Amino acid sequence: MVVRRGRRAASACLVCLAIADMPCRDRRAGTLGLIHSVPQLRAKFVWWKLLAAAGVAMVLLGVPFARIVAAHPGSAPAFAIGVFLVVAAGTSLGVISETPKTFTIVFLTFWYIVSNYRGASPPLDFAGYFGRSTPRIALTYAVTGAAFVIAAQIVYAARLRRET
Numbered sequence: 001m002v003v004r005r006g007r008r009a010a011s012a013c014l015v016c017l018a019i020a021d022m023p024c025r026d027r028r029a030g031t032l033g034l035i036h037s038v039p040q041l042r043a044k045f046v047w048w049k050l051l052a053a054a055g056v057a058m059v060l061l062g063v064p065f066a067r068i069v070a071a072h073p074g075s076a077p078a079f080a081i082g083v084f085l086v087v088a089a090g091t092s093l094g095v096i097s098e099t100p101k102t103f104t105i106v107f108l109t110f111w112y113i114v115s116n117y118r119g120a121s122p123p124l125d126f127a128g129y130f131g132r133s134t135p136r137i138a139l140t141y142a143v144t145g146a147a148f149v150i151a152a153q154i155v156y157a158a159r160l161r162r163e164t
Contacts (some may be wrong), residue, residue, distance in 0.1 A: 012111050
C-alpha cells in the first residue's frame with residue numbers, strides 16, 4: 001500500500017484528538033440540559049454524537065481515504081470499517097467514562113501496537129492500511145464497533161433513567 005507511515009500516524013492521531021472530547025464535553029460544560037430540551041435528541045444522543053464524530057473523522061480522513069481507494073480499491077471497505085470502529089469506540093468510551101482521556105489512551109495504545117507491527121499480523125490491520133485485512137477481520141471490527149455503540153446506548157439510557 002502506498003500510504004506513507006508518517007501521514008498515517010499523523011492522520012490517526014489527529015482524528016483521535018478531534019473526536020475524543022465530542023461525546024463527553026456537553027456534560028462537563030453544563031450544556032446537557034440545553035441539548036436534552038431539543039425534541040427527540042435526548043433519546044438519540046448517542047447516535048447524534050456518533051454521526052457528528054463520523055462527520056469530523058471523514059473530513060479529516062477524506063484525502064487518505066481517496067488515496068487508499070485510488071491505490072487499492074479493495075481496501076475501501078476495511079478503511080470505512082476502521083473509521084467506524086474508531087468513531088464508535090470514541091463515542092462509546094466518552095459516553096461511558098464521561099472523559100476523553102479513556103479513549104485517547106486506549107486508541108493511542110492500540111495505534112502504537114498496530115503501527116509497530118507494520119502489517120505483520122493481519123488481525124491488527126483494522127483499517128486496511130497495510131492491505132492485510134481479510135473480510136473476516138473487517139467483519140470482526142464492524143461487530144466490535146457495533147458492540148461499542150450498543151454499550152454506549154445502554155449506559156446512556158440507564159444514566160437517563162437514574163437522573164429522571
